[in-house]
Amino acid sequence: MTTRRRHRSRTGQSGSPVSGTVRVDPRTKDLTKRLQAGDIAVIDHDDLDQVSAHALVACAPAAVVNAAMSTTGSYPNRGPEIVLSAGIPLLDMVGPAVMEIPEGAVGTVSGDELRVDGQVVARGVRLTEALVASQLQDARANLSSQIEAFSVNTMEYVRAERQLLLDGIFVPTLRTDLQGRYALVVVRGYHYKEDLHTLRPFIREARPVLIGVDGGADALLEQGLRPHLIVGDMDSVSDAALTSGAELVVHAYRDGRAPGLERVEALGITDAVVLPAPGTSEDVAMLLADDKGAELIVAVGTHATLVEFLDKGRQGMASTFLTRLRVGSKLVDAKGVSLLYRSRISTLSLVWLVLAGLLALGVALAATPGGRALFGVLAVRWDDVWAWVEGVFR
Incomplete structure (x- = not known):
């Protein structure tokens, strides 16, 4: 008060x-x-x-x-x-x-x-x-006490959820093949739109498996991309995304209760996979990609800092901490990819390539009788067009 x-x-x-x-x-x-x-x-x-x-x-x-x-x-x-x-x-x-x-x-x-x-x-x-x-x-003056409480809560949850690091999660059978491929995990978090935009060359050339975490599936659709896999409790994803043809993995509680499954089945989707697991849905998506053999996991909009976790109302980050330990060097942030990754062929290079090809074609045609005749016809046509233009302006 x-x-x-x-x-x-x-x-x-x-x-x-x-x-x-x-x-x-x-x-x-x-x-x-x-x-x-x-x-x-x-x-x-x-x-x-x-x-x-x-x-x-x-x-x-x-x-x-x-x-x-x-x-x-x-x-x-x-x-x-x-x-x-x-x-x-x-x-x-x-x-x-x-x-x-x-x-x-x-x-x-x-x-x-x-x-x-x-x-x-x-x-x-x-x-x-x-x-x-x-x-x-x-x-900001209260942040030090928040950091202390956050650390204590994190360590308590780490002890309770250490099996996540040791044994991982039960991985169901999926029709989406991730073995040896790149995976792009999209969460509707901080700067996700900007990151997705800058990753367009990477997505176009690397063709990663697109994984939307709840509303992250809608973020992909907004960019004109169709998710291959949607993971989450299905409370903040649109019906359009759920019925887009993506494979659905419903994140459930440890005891198997999956409140989001009812909504999915109401849309007539009967092949959704239920996955009981601790932690957040974004953690589950990363663990799923890792255990299914993804070579690289690129994270868009995921949460990593203290303020981001407090923004989400979480008082600890045990599952995220353990997930990142388990996934290890496979996981990179979208901003790092956008800075390090460049399209293999630039637009300017493509323009020069097309011009060089047209020049080579022209030289080859000029060396043949048929080509010389074609160039003669084109020259006459050009003279007719130029004369018509001059007549218009006169």
Whole structure:
């Protein structure tokens, strides 16, 4: 409560009113699937993370209203900064009652208030860039304690999940062949769009097996690429991706429960593979590629730093730590591949090759009677065309 009062006292009442259709969802990633430009996004998201913030910004809402605290101070999350930098007003800490606003109502954000039908339904903190910068500064001061707690949790989970390193996971039979091939594991994480774009030459020439982790499958489809394999609990992947023809591996709990299987079967897909395993779905995808004989595993959008894990609400990284130990030198980050890998044949080289081929063909034709006759006909035609052009301009 002390933190909440301190934030309120430092917030002004400035800001032009903005209006739009209210869209409400406690899960930000679900809301962005139906959020339209000019809408007012109502979320309930403690510590708004970068991925969610970028997804909100991509929808271009008129304003974002958060029932929770966009920055709690536990770690320096950059989500509010990203939203404000896009010029989108962010009304913070308005309370859980705002989640009861009916979907589709017309709302107005004015100062620190949200009005629906002219009535004030919520009041909170109108965030500013200066306030967000101050909150980030305070959060950085708490980072050392977060690192200590994160390390302790990680080591505890490492002891509990050490079999992941020793024995790996049970690998089911797949129809997708990875033996001796490159695998591209795509997670809808940080800078995944930019990384996929820069990897286009690598994908075109190396032809890796494309593995989408949940929403990563949609990221591949957005780039005009069809995933060969989709791994995950199937909660954040579209129906279009699930029915794209990719082989599906449903990540299940250790006891075999697979909540995502029901959704897959409802789409008429009966050959999905259920894989009970500890850890995250991106870890499972890497272990699967490794055990199936992939020669190289390229990771796009995966999580590796402390802030990235805290952004995902995780208090430890045991499975990721163990996975990277097991996969070893096979695993490389997409940014490293894009920096080191260059297309074997540049566009300029192709142009020169075509010109050289045409020149050689011309020389060969000129050495034959038929070729000389052809060039004579072409010369006469060219003279006719040139005379016609001169006549037009005269």
